[in-house]
Amino acid sequence: xxxxxxxxxxxxxxxxxxxxxxxxxxxxxxxxRTGNLVYISGQxxxxxxxxxxxxxxxxxxxxxxxxxxxxCAINILAQIKRELGDLDKVxxxxxxxxxxxxxxxxxxxxxxxxxxxxxxxxIFGEKGxxxxxxxxxxxxxxxxxxxxxxxxxxSE
Numbered sequence: 001x002x003x004x005x006x007x008x009x010x011x012x013x014x015x016x017x018x019x020x021x022x023x024x025x026x027x028x029x030x031x032x033r034t035g036n037l038v039y040i041s042g043q044x045x046x047x048x049x050x051x052x053x054x055x056x057x058x059x060x061x062x063x064x065x066x067x068x069x070x071x072c073a074i075n076i077l078a079q080i081k082r083e084l085g086d087l088d089k090v091x092x093x094x095x096x097x098x099x100x101x102x103x104x105x106x107x108x109x110x111x112x113x114x115x116x117x118x119x120x121x122x123i124f125g126e127k128g129x130x131x132x133x134x135x136x137x138x139x140x141x142x143x144x145x146x147x148x149x150x151x152x153x154x155s156e
Contacts (some may be wrong), residue, residue, distance in 0.1 A: 005086075005088065006088055007087035007088050007090065007123060007124070008081075008087055008088075010122075010123050011077065011087075011123060014122065014123070016074060018074065018077055018078045018081055019046075019047060019048075019074065019075065019078050020078070021075065021078040021079045021081075021082045022043065022044070022046040022049070022075055022078075024041065025044075025141055025142065026141075028041055029041070030079050030082070030083075031079050031080070031082070031083040033083065033154075036091075036153055036154055036155065037094070037151060037152070037153055037154070038080065038083055038084070038151070038152045038153075038154055039149070039150075039151055039152075040076050040079045040080060040083075040149055040150040040151075040152065041079075041149060042097075042099070042141075042147040042148065042149040043072045043073075043075035043076050043079065043147065043148055043149065044072060044075075044140065044141060044142060044144035044146070044147050045067075045068040045069075045071035045072055045075070045144060045145065045146060046071075046075060047071065051142045051143070051144050052068070052071060053065070053067060053068035053071065053144065053145040053146070054142070054143040054144060054145060055101070055143060055145060056101055056102060056103045056145075057100050057101055057102040057103065057106060057112060057136075057145055057146075058102070058103045058106055059106065059108070062108060062111060062112065064145070065100065065112045065145050065146060066111070066112055066114070066115045067115070068112075068144070068145040068146040069098065069112055069113050069114075069115050069116040069146045069148060070115040070116055070119055072098075072116055072146050072147060072148040073096075073115070073116035073119045073120065073148060074119070076116075076148060076149075076150045077123075080150075080152055084154060089154045089155055089156065090124060090127060090152055090153070090154055091127060091153045091154060091155040092127050092130075092152070092153035093120045093124060093127065093128050093129070093130040093150065093152055093153075094130055094131065094150075094151040094152060094153050095130055095131045095132065095150065095151040096113070096116060096117060096120070096130055096131075096132045096133075096148055096149070096150050097132070097133050097148065097149045097150075098112070098113030098116065098132065098133065098134040098135070098146065098147075098148045099135060099136075099137050099140060099146065099147045099148070100112045100113070100134065100135065100136050100137065100145070100146055101136075101137060101138075101139060101140040101143070101144060101145050101146065101147075102136040102137070106136055107136075109134040109135055109136050110134045112134065112146060113132065113134040113146070113148065116148055117130065117132060
């Protein structure tokens with residue numbers, strides 16, 4: 001395979017197939033590029049046009065919420081690929097913002113979002129190390145368990 005597909009080879013080696021990027025659920029675009037930064041709008045755990053992980057996150061369903069966060073990260077990758085055409089153009093994952101649709105009193109938001117961060121580390125290595133927030137919210141679009149957005153630095 002061509003050198004320009006190293007990141008996609010890595011993704012494939014992890015058993016991940018990038019989906020068709022979800023379409024926005026509102027009046028916005030999925031990605032905006034300004035200079036060498038690409039801002040990826042919040043991604044929820046959509047697959048084939050359906051939200052896969054819904055409901056409130058609690059200590060009892062932490063593992064399910066972590067799967068939700070990983071699916072958000074995969075959708076971020078799909079949006080980056082749609083925007084750039086080639087994931088090897090990513091020079092740095094700058095920031096992730098993770099939102100967790102959690103019950104009152106839940107405080108493990110970082111643990112929920114960690115699988116998304118870990119996936120970027122695993123795929124991009126040093127380029128995948130990023131700053132992040134992980135916060136609990138009262139609700140998310142379409143009753144999604146998680147939503148994550150990203151800021152990505154790119155090179156041409």
